[in-house]
Amino acid sequence: MTTVATETAFAVATEAAATDRIEVLAEGAWAPVCDLERLAPGRGVAALLPDGRQAAVFRDHLDRIHAIANRDPFTGAYVLSRGLLGSTADGRVYVASPLLKQRFDLVTGECLDDESVRIVVHPTRLSPA
Amino acid sequence: MTTTTRPTVLLVGYGMVGHRFLEALADAGAADRYRVVVLAEEPRHAYDRVALTSYFSGKTPEDLLLAEDGFAAKHGYEIHLSDPATAIDREARTVTTASGRSIAYDTLVLATGSYPFVPPVDGKDAEGCFVYRTIEDLHAIEAYAAGSRVGAVVGGGLLGLEAAGALKGLGLQTHVVEFAPRLMPVQVDEGGGEALRRTIEEMGVVVHTGIGTTAVTVSPEGAANGMTFTDGSSLDTDLVVFSAGVRPRDQLARDCGLKVGERGGIAVDENCRTSDENVFAIGECALAVDGRVYGLVAPGYEMAGAVAHQLADKAAKPFTGADLSTKLKLLGVDVASFGDAFGTTPGALDVVYSDSRSGIYKKLVVTPEGALLGGILVGDAEAYSSLRPLAGTGTPLPVPAESLVLPAGAGGPVSLGSSALPDEAVVCNCHNVTKGEVRAAVTEHSCGTVPEVKKCTKAGTGCGSCIKLLSTIVSDELEASGIEVDKGLCPCFGQTRAELYEIVRVKRISTHRRLLAEHGRLGGEGCEVCKPTVGSIIASLAPELEASGHVLDGEQAALQDTNDHFLANLQKNGSYSVVPRIPGGEITPEGLIVIGEVARDFGLYTKITGGQRIDLFGATVDQLPLIWTRLVEAGFESGHAYGKSLRTVKSCVGSTWCRYGVQDSVAMAIHLELRYRGLRSPHKLKSAVSGCARECAEARGKDFGIIATSNGWNLYVGGNGGATPRHADLLAQDLDDDQLIKLIDRFLMFYIRTADRLERTSAWLERIEGGLDHVRDVVVHDSLGIADELEALMANHVSDYQDEWAATLADPDRMRRFVSFVNAPGVEDPSIRFTPERGQVKPDLTLLATEADLLAALDPDNSLLLEVR
Ligand code: SRM
Ligand SMILES: Cc1cc2nc3c(=O)[nH]c(=O)nc-3n(C[C@H](O)[C@H](O)[C@H](O)COP(=O)(O)OP(=O)(O)OC[C@H]3O[C@@H](n4cnc5c(N)ncnc54)[C@H](O)[C@@H]3O)c2cc1C
Ligand code: SF4
Ligand code: FES
Numbered sequence: 001m002t003t004v005a006t007e008t009a010f011a012v013a014t015e016a017a018a019t020d021r022i023e024v025l026a027e028g029a030w031a032p033v034c035d036l037e038r039l040a041p042g043r044g045v046a047a048l049l050p051d052g053r054q055a056a057v058f059r060d061h062l063d064r065i066h067a068i069a070n071r072d073p074f075t076g077a078y079v080l081s082r083g084l085l086g087s088t089a090d091g092r093v094y095v096a097s098p099l100l101k102q103r104f105d106l107v108t109g110e111c112l113d114d115e116s117v118r119i120v121v122h123p124t125r126l127s128p129a
Numbered sequence: 130m131t132t133t134t135r136p137t138v139l140l141v142g143y144g145m146v147g148h149r150f151l152e153a154l155a156d157a158g159a160a161d162r163y164r165v166v167v168l169a170e171e172p173r174h175a176y177d178r179v180a181l182t183s184y185f186s187g188k189t190p191e192d193l194l195l196a197e198d199g200f201a202a203k204h205g206y207e208i209h210l211s212d213p214a215t216a217i218d219r220e221a222r223t224v225t226t227a228s229g230r231s232i233a234y235d236t237l238v239l240a241t242g243s244y245p246f247v248p249p250v251d252g253k254d255a256e257g258c259f260v261y262r263t264i265e266d267l268h269a270i271e272a273y274a275a276g277s278r279v280g281a282v283v284g285g286g287l288l289g290l291e292a293a294g295a296l297k298g299l300g301l302q303t304h305v306v307e308f309a310p311r312l313m314p315v316q317v318d319e320g321g322g323e324a325l326r327r328t329i330e331e332m333g334v335v336v337h338t339g340i341g342t343t344a345v346t347v348s349p350e351g352a353a354n355g356m357t358f359t360d361g362s363s364l365d366t367d368l369v370v371f372s373a374g375v376r377p378r379d380q381l382a383r384d385c386g387l388k389v390g391e392r393g394g395i396a397v398d399e400n401c402r403t404s405d406e407n408v409f410a411i412g413e414c415a416l417a418v419d420g421r422v423y424g425l426v427a428p429g430y431e432m433a434g435a436v437a438h439q440l441a442d443k444a445a446k447p448f449t450g451a452d453l454s455t456k457l458k459l460l461g462v463d464v465a466s467f468g469d470a471f472g473t474t475p476g477a478l479d480v481v482y483s484d485s486r487s488g489i490y491k492k493l494v495v496t497p498e499g500a501l502l503g504g505i506l507v508g509d510a511e512a513y514s515s516l517r518p519l520a521g522t523g524t525p526l527p528v529p530a531e532s533l534v535l536p537a538g539a540g541g542p543v544s545l546g547s548s549a550l551p552d553e554a555v556v557c558n559c560h561n562v563t564k565g566e567v568r569a570a571v572t573e574h575s576c577g578t579v580p581e582v583k584k585c586t587k588a589g590t591g592c593g594s595c596i597k598l599l600s601t602i603v604s605d606e607l608e609a610s611g612i613e614v615d616k617g618l619c620p621c622f623g624q625t626r627a628e629l630y631e632i633v634r635v636k637r638i639s640t641h642r643r644l645l646a647e648h649g650r651l652g653g654e655g656c657e658v659c660k661p662t663v664g665s666i667i668a669s670l671a672p673e674l675e676a677s678g679h680v681l682d683g684e685q686a687a688l689q690d691t692n693d694h695f696l697a698n699l700q701k702n703g704s705y706s707v708v709p710r711i712p713g714g715e716i717t718p719e720g721l722i723v724i725g726e727v728a729r730d731f732g733l734y735t736k737i738t739g740g741q742r743i744d745l746f747g748a749t750v751d752q753l754p755l756i757w758t759r760l761v762e763a764g765f766e767s768g769h770a771y772g773k774s775l776r777t778v779k780s781c782v783g784s785t786w787c788r789y790g791v792q793d794s795v796a797m798a799i800h801l802e803l804r805y806r807g808l809r810s811p812h813k814l815k816s817a818v819s820g821c822a823r824e825c826a827e828a829r830g831k832d833f834g835i836i837a838t839s840n841g842w843n844l845y846v847g848g849n850g851g852a853t854p855r856h857a858d859l860l861a862q863d864l865d866d867d868q869l870i871k872l873i874d875r876f877l878m879f880y881i882r883t884a885d886r887l888e889r890t891s892a893w894l895e896r897i898e899g900g901l902d903h904v905r906d907v908v909v910h911d912s913l914g915i916a917d918e919l920e921a922l923m924a925n926h927v928s929d930y931q932d933e934w935a936a937t938l939a940d941p942d943r944m945r946r947f948v949s950f951v952n953a954p955g956v957e958d959p960s961i962r963f964t965p966e967r968g969q970v971k972p973d974l975t976l977l978a979t980e981a982d983l984l985a986a987l988d989p990d991n992s993l994l995l996e997v998r
Contacts, residue, residue, distance in 0.1 A: 034951040042654065042687035043694075045951040052959070052987045053980060054950075061642075061654045069980075076977030077703040078960040082691040086656030089620055096657035098691035098699055103657075 010107070011065040011126045019129040024055050024067040024122040033057050036126060039065070044095065046070050046081035055122055056081035058106060060093045066106035067122035072097045073111075080104065080119075088112070135164045138440065139224055139234035141214045141381070143169035145178050146412030146429035147240035148195045151206055153437035160204040163440070166232055167206060168224070170213035171263060174201075179426055179559070179592050181267065185295045187829055187845065187856035190264050217385040219405055236407055238436060239382060239395060243375035243413040243424065248283070252345030257353035258369045261292045270370065274299040275822065277367035281305070281356060283342050284372035285312040287455060292370045293334050298859060300838050304335045304364060306342055306356070308373075316455055316466035317490075317505050320483050324490035324507040325464055331488070337364075345369055377414045377422050390416040399447035400439060401432045409436045419450040426591065427451060427558050454517050454558055456510060456594040463510035465594075468503025468520030469494050477502055482534040484508075491534040499525040514598035515547075518554035518564065547602040556598055559591025564602060571606040579603050597898060618886060619658035621651045626811060626886045630666050639667055639676040640684045657690075662886045664688030665773055668809035669881050672925035679936055680772075680809075681943045692771035695947070696933055697753055700746060702972035704961050705753060707733070707745040708770035709760050710806060713780040713798035713818075714741030723763040731756055734969045740777035740815070742768060747970055749961055754947050757934045766932040769807060773887075775814045778802035779827065783820030783837070790820035792837030797866070798826075801835075804870070805877065807930050811884040811893075814877070815850075829857045832890040833873055838862065842869045846876055846904070849891035858894070858901050861909050871920065875908045878919035959987055 011022070018037035023030040026049045033047045033055075044058040047067075054070035058081075070078045074097065083095040086103070094103040094112055103112040104119055111117035138154075140147050147167065154160050169175075176193040184193070201208050209226070216225045223233050245260035247253050257277075259270050274280065280296040282289045285307025296303045305312070311322025312329065326336050341359040348354045357363045377394040388396040388404035394416025401409045412429035416422050423429065428451035438445035454467035472479055472494040481492045489508035493516070495501055501519045506512065512533060519526065526533070527549050550556070552565035566586055576582045579600045583589045589596045617623040622645075624632065629644065638644045641663040645655050655663075664685055671678040677685070680693050692698050697705035709724065724743055728735045731752055733745040748756055769775060780798030784790030798818040805814070817826040818835040828834025834845040840863040848857030861872055884893040894901060906912035937943045949958040960983055963970035976983050 032952055038945070038951060040684075040687050042660070042684075046949065046958075048950040048953045048956060052984050054960075057951075071980055075701060076974070076979075077701060078958060078977075079691070079699065079703045082694065082699070084657040084660050084688075084690065085654050086658075086660070087651075087653035089651055091653060093654055099701065101657065 009123045010067075011124045013059065013063040013065055013126060016126045017128065020126040021129060022057060022065055022124060023127055024049070024057060024124050026053070026055065026122055027051055030125065030127075031055075033067075035129070036065075042085050044081040044083065044085075046078070054078050054081075056083075056095070057124070058085060058095060060085055060106070061087075062093075064093075065124045065126065066093070067124045068095070068104060068106060068109055069120040069122075071119070072099055072102075073117055073119055074102055075099045135162060136235035137233060138163040138165045138236045138238065139232055140165065140167045140238045140240060141224065142240035142242055142378075142412075142414070143167050143171070143175045143208065143210075144240060144242045144412065145175060145195065145426050146242070146433050147238075148175035149430045150238060150240060150411060150433035150437055151200075151204070153434045154440060155204045157437050157441035157443055159437070159441035160206070163236075165204070165206045166234075167208040168212055168214045168226055168232075169208060169210050171265070172211045173264065174208065174210070176264065178262075181261075181264070182291045182295055184264065184267050185271075185298050186859045187848075189856065192856075193264070214381060217381055217408075219385050219387075219408070222407065234407075236409070236440065239403075239408065239410040239414055240412045240429075240433075241378040241381065241414045243377050243422075245371060246374045246376045247371045248342065248373055250342055250344050252347045252353060253371070255345055255347040255353040256351050257367060258345060258371065260371050261288060261295075262375075267295075270295070270368070271299065273368055274301055277301055279304070279364075279366045280368040280370065281364060281366040282370045282372055284374065285309070285336070285338065286315060286372065286374070287313060289370075289372035290329065292372050293329075294332075296368070296370065297332065297334055298862060300840065300863070301368065302335075303333070304337065304366065305329070306340060306358070306364075307336070307338045308341045310339045312336065312338065313464065313466075316470060317464065317507060318471060318492070320481065321464075321466075321490045321492065321505045321507045324483065324485060324488045327485065328488040328508055375413065375424055377416070379414055382408075382410065382414075390420075390422070394422040397432075399449050400445065401436050401448060411436055417448060417450060421450065423451060423453075425451075425453065425455065427561060430559070431561055452521075452555075452558065454520075456513055456592065463506065463508055465506045465510040465513040465517075466504070467513065467517040468501070470503045470505050472502070474502050480530040480534060493530045493534060495526070495530050496523075499530065501526055501530070514556075514595050515549070515601075517558065518550055518556055518598070522551055522554055524551060547598065547605045550602075556602065557586075557588035557591065557595045559595075560587040562586045562588035567599060567602050568606050571603055572610055576603075577607065593900075596900075600898060617650070618662060619656055621645060621649050621653070621655050621659050623650045624648065626662055626666070626888075627883045629663065630670075630882055633663070633666050634670055634673065637674050639674040641667075641688050642684060658886070660688040661690050661693070661773075662811075664693075665809045665811070669926075670922075672929045673922070678929050678931065679933060679943075681933075681937060681946075686943075686946075690771075695750055695753060696767060696771060696937060697748065698771050700972065702961055702974060702977060703958065704746070704972065705748045705750065706770070707748055707753070707756055707760075708738070708742060708768035709765035710768040710802070711742040711777075712802040712806075713778055713795050715780070715795055715799060720763065720765070723760070723765070727756055727759050732963070732970060734971065741779045742777060744770070747963060747972070749949060749958055750947050751949055751955075751957065754938060754944060758938055761932070761935050761938060766806070767934045769933075772807075772809065773812055774807060774809050775802070775805040775816070777815060777817075778805075779815075779817035779831075781819050781825035783818075787820055789823060790837070791839050792820055792842065794818040794820035794826065794835075794837055797835065797842070797869075801870075801873070804927055805873075807933070808877065808881075808926055810877070810881045812887050812889045814890070830854065831857060833857070833876060835869065841865050844869060844872055844876075847891045847894035847901070849889050851889075853891070855891040855895075857891075860901075860905055872908055874923035875916050875919040876904070878922045879904070879907055879915075882919075959983065 020036045022033040039059040047055045055067045056070040057067045083098045087093045096103045109119045109121040175195045212226045212228045214224045280301035281304040282293045285305045293305045343357045346355040355365045379389045379395045382395040395410035396416045399418045411432035435445045456465040483490045493504040550564045570576045570582045570585045589599045738744045778798040778801045780795045783794030815831045816833045817828040817831045819826040819828045830850045831848045834857045836843045842864045843862045844860045845857035846860045849855045948954045962973040964973045
């Protein structure tokens with residue numbers, strides 16, 4: 001099963017096979033990340049993009065795959081993939097930076113603690129092995 | 130005001146009541162109407178004399194100060210320390226001081242307190258004889274006790290028993306000598322005295338009643354070495370503390386012809402005015418209109434308020450007499466007496482429960498109609514705070530008096546809720562605060578917590594015995610006004626951490642997912658607060674839940690903060706630090722060499738930490754397993770610097786090498802560190818063991834600290850460094866090794882069970898109802914009957930322990946996470962670079978400034994721009 005990505009679309013892994021490959025869209029091309037089973041619900045991994053930038057890729061409790069920039073804009077460190085996921089009362093899923101704990105919406109890239117900050121969101125898809 | 134010179138108010142004596150006077154004057158808005166000058170005999174600002182004894186359980190003289198920083202400056206008060214008044218000239222209205230100052234006054238306020246009465250026996254001035262009134266007295270006793278073995282207290286009253294508790298705490302074999310046939314003769318009757326004696330004797334204090342002291346015997350060098358008594362007996366002792374009552378300090382007043390009482394005390398009228406209308410006397414030096422000199426602080430505070438109000442031209446409440454209720458603050462003994470304790474009111478009836486086997490004696494004095502007049506509680510004074518305010522109100526008790534004294538299981542005890550109290554009932558005796566005022570703090574001044582109410586009303590800031598009742602009233606009131614207090618852990622859970630702990634334990638829930646589904650108030654992902662908290666609870670209880678104890682297994686892995694997730698501490702540039710455990714700070718030269726070689730080979734920055742071990746900084750995630758393979762091979766284990774768990778147990782070198790050491794502190798520190806390593810808890814845990822009272826390991830700054838005595842170990846709990854330092858309180862003393870470990874096991878497990886998220890033991894101890902006394906009851910006296918359970922939990926932890934790093938290295942599944950990029954194994958993270966500093970490295974932060982900077986720094990030919998996998 002392949003979910004086609006549009007702007008800010010994410011793949012849903014509910015019915016996917018463990019060996020399906022997660023991919024992220026960057027600079028107009030799909031870059032491979034890893035097999036679905038490498039990504040535990042509630043956690044992230046870091047992926048290197050072909051142009052040298054980094055993406056943080058997460059799987060949330062609804063089995064959706066999200067990808068955002070790995071760079072924490074508050075400290076400049078490439079660490080967002082190592083943050084914990086959470087959801088707000090109105091159901092927005094976010095990652096909290098492991099450094100100073102600011103939260104970033106995984107769907108929109110908005111920082112929930114500082115409206116003026118927004119980070120890049122990459123569409124994702126799952127490709128059967 | 131148009132006058133240029135303000136009238137002078139001169140306060141002589143800066144003790145508790147003097148300070149209250151200054152506060153009350155400021156509160157009444159009159160501080161700037163006067164030039165206020167204060168003469169103090171003591172070398173320090175006013176302090177909490179009521180809490181004097183807490184000096185021996187870790188309070189510093191600074192902790193005991195009553196004024197906030199800048200208090201005197203804020204109100205323009207001129208305070209002269211160490212300069213007592215020596216004479217009053219009422220004619221000229223001047224006061225002369227020891228340093229030769231002469232100060233003119235318009236109004237003079239005497240608050241000189243009292244002095245300890247020392248019976249005129251031979252040898253009373255010998256070296257080794259002390260009184261118990263000031264911080265300086267305590268310093269002197271402490272210093273002298275260090276070279277003493279036996280100590281005796283003359284006087285078995287409230288203060289005498291407090292002093293005896295202190296001597297015991299200093300490690301002396303302690304005796305109390307009381308002239309009356311029973312202890313605390315003023316407060317308790319015969320039955321109560323008997324129960325009290327049993328309890329005191331069980332604590333190892335030897336009690337002699339019904340004998341008077343005839344002399345202190347003195348060695349040829351002039352030091353006390355014993356005492357002789359009226360019954361012809363004698364006692365060998367190195368140190369004597371006289372606590373045979375106090376006498377008002379009225380000499381200044383006598384010398385200038387003010388009227389004084391026959392048995393002492395500066396006579397005042399109901400406005401606290403002396404026989405000279407320009408002179409007031411307040412506190413323990415005053416003889417009130419009812420013919421009494423009050424040796425308690427609350428009546429003094431009332432007098433201070435009365436005088437301040439008069440000076441502020443406000444309606445002042447006359448002082449005609451006060452309540453003499455008291456509760457003993459002595460370690461481990463519950464004694465309280467309140468209201469008409471001896472049943473002197475005509476027609477008064479007694480309801481008594483007495484069990485001399487367990488040292489419990491409770492007596493309530495009631496009117497024939499069933500209204501409470503007073504009472505005496507020995508051995509179990511639980512009910513004091515709720516009963517005292519009812520005494521004398523005239524309202525019949527809502528339940529039969531018998532049900533209030535009977536023990537649990539015998540049809541009682543019934544505890545009275547706050548609703549039983551009328552609004553006029555005084556809740557806080559020290560500050561004379563009524564229930565109505567406490568309620569108003571909640572409803573009118575919108576105080577939502579006990580600390581806010583304390584600040585607003587001052588209730589609970591004196592002896593502390595009313596805090597329990599205070600919290601009940603506050604929460605009842607909040608509930609009644611429909612204010613929802615959200616005690617929930619986070620948006621996802623309405624329960625506190627302690628409640629979740631119980632749910633997890635009882636329902637054996639081993640995943641966050643299930644706990645959230647069954648007990649959460651929000652569905653969804655959970656959040657960065659509840660995930661690690663629940664992860665920690667599950668890890669603490671893992672053996673009971675039959676869950677894996679390894680924090681990287683199953684769902685646990687997804688709950689951990691990044692530090693726990695990588696078993697290392699994240700640094701500002703995304704690299705990690707590595708801290709191997711060095712139990713007790715003891716390390717072999719070989720061990721040091723291995724750490725040095727690892728650091729050198731991986732280019733890590735090294736630093737000795739404040740916890741007596743070594744931190745290696747600047748490792749990338751890829752390097753962590755390689756570094757740990759070498760460390761584990763050399764016998765090192767995880768130091769859990771990343772976890773909310775045991776950090777270090779510091780040690781001093783102890784009796785093995787140190788000329789002062791009395792126990793082997795290093796061996797004990799290592800033993801404790803190995804026992805509690807890996808234990809997950811609400812916050813980090815730190816400990817230390819010192820080999821003697823010099824305390825080189827700083828044990829009193831730790832969550833649990835141990836100090837060696839010649840008889841074993843003293844255990845202190847609730848210490849903290851960090852932003853809000855707190856010295857640990859003495860929990861139990863002179864323990865042998867087994868007792869020590871048993872108590873620590875229980876203490877830690879009780880803390881883990883009941884603390885809030887990220888609440889260090891210091892904050893927990895201050896927050897939980899009943900404070901240190903309650904914790905001591907549970908941990909030492911097993912008042913909740915859970916000691917076995919707590920010990921069993923710890924035994925499980927100890928047998929279940931495994932080194933997280935060794936286990937991780939052995940498991941390919943856990944190892945998979947240690948790559949910088951999941952799609953490019955072996956490629957290093959280009960954002961982590963270092964630059965040199967002082968012969969080592971530090972993070973290169975310039976690369977992190979913008980993404981463009983990092984990209985520009987990348988070599989375009991580098992294999993980074995690769996077709997991944
Ligand atoms: C490395 C070290 C400083 C040093 O170079 O000496 C250190 C470093 C950190 N301390 Fe500390 N503390 C270190 C000793 C202390 C001490 C001294 C001691 O343990 O004797 C204290 C005061 C004692 C105490 O805790 O009561 C101390 C009080 C704190 C606090 C304040 C805690 C509090 O209750 O107020 C924090 C913040 C916190 O935990 O919330 C903190 C937090 C931290 C953190 C974890 C901050 C962070 O989240 O990044 C630092 C991370 C260390 C790392 O990356 O490896 N550190 N820290 C020390 C490691 C000791 C060890 O071997 O484990
Ligand atoms: C160990 C201990 C435990 C106690 N426990 C309790 C308790 O639980 N509950 C309770 O209600 N009360 C208790 N008290 C009693 C309580 O401390 C006193 O009632 C209270 O301190 C009285 O306040 P005061 O200001 O009148 O006297 P003090 O606090 O004694 O202050 C008088 C001050 O005046 C100074 N002074 C004297 N003469 C001069 C002079 N000529 N010039 C300048 N300064 C002078 C003295 O040095 C002293 O600093 C306890 C007392 C002690 C010692
Ligand atoms: S605490 Fe005592 S035994 Fe330990 S090093 Fe210091 S002086 Fe020596
Ligand atoms: S009764 Fe002492 S503080 Fe309230």
